[in-house]
Amino acid sequence: MKKMIVLLLLIFLVSYSNTEAQRNFASVKIGYFDPSATDGGFILGYQGGKYIDNFLDIGWSIDWFNKNYVDKDLADQFQSAGSSLNEEINELRAKTNLHDFPVMFNAIAYFQAGRKINVYVNGALGADILLVFYRNYQNPSDDEMRFAFDFSWRLAGGVAYELGKKSELVAELSYHSTEPSWTYEVEDPAFGKKTFERLYDMSGVALKVGIKYYY
Helix, strand or coil, rough: HHHHHHHHHHHHHHHHHHHHHHEEEEEEEEEEEEEECCEEEEEEEEEEEEEECCCCEEEEEEEEEEEECCCHHHHHHHHHHCCCCCCHHHHHHEEEEEEEEEEEEEEEEEEEECCCEEEEEEEEEEEEEEEEECCCCCCCCCEEEEEEEEEEEEEEEEEEEECCEEEEEEEEEEEEEECCCEEEEEEEEEEEEEEEEEEEECCEEEEEEEEEEEC
């Protein structure tokens, strides 16, 4: 009896996995992202999930955005903390290299617009994970590393064009909202101990194109 139950369970699991395999999708997208914290640049994204029916997908996504820049807001904080501080040194202290990884859970609703064309709306919730390389305050030539996190949400609209039975060309415009941050203290002869905030407003608009396929 136990062997029969185990056999039926295995048959069910195999059948379920085969059924689910026909309902999976994945997409790879590239594009341009313009956050408030820094200048815009290249963004790369992956999205995966389940095909529920012709009108709904659910799943998850992760993107990668990298930028080297001078954090002008932080340099201004350093400058306003004491008039004796050198502006060039403060800009060196504010040099930043950030890697942004938004990890999101998505729900995508489709609306048929033609024989091979669908328009869609994507709503997403998740978290922004920032890997930040920044300059040591006392020794600006040295790098330090820090992770920052924040809740994030995204709203996107796009167009999907059917290339084949299991593939689509997609193009979308999205707005992403998040502000990861942290605070830290420094000691300086010019002004003593002071607390500074590193805030990264990663809210902004992204334009992406890519390929989506079902398997």
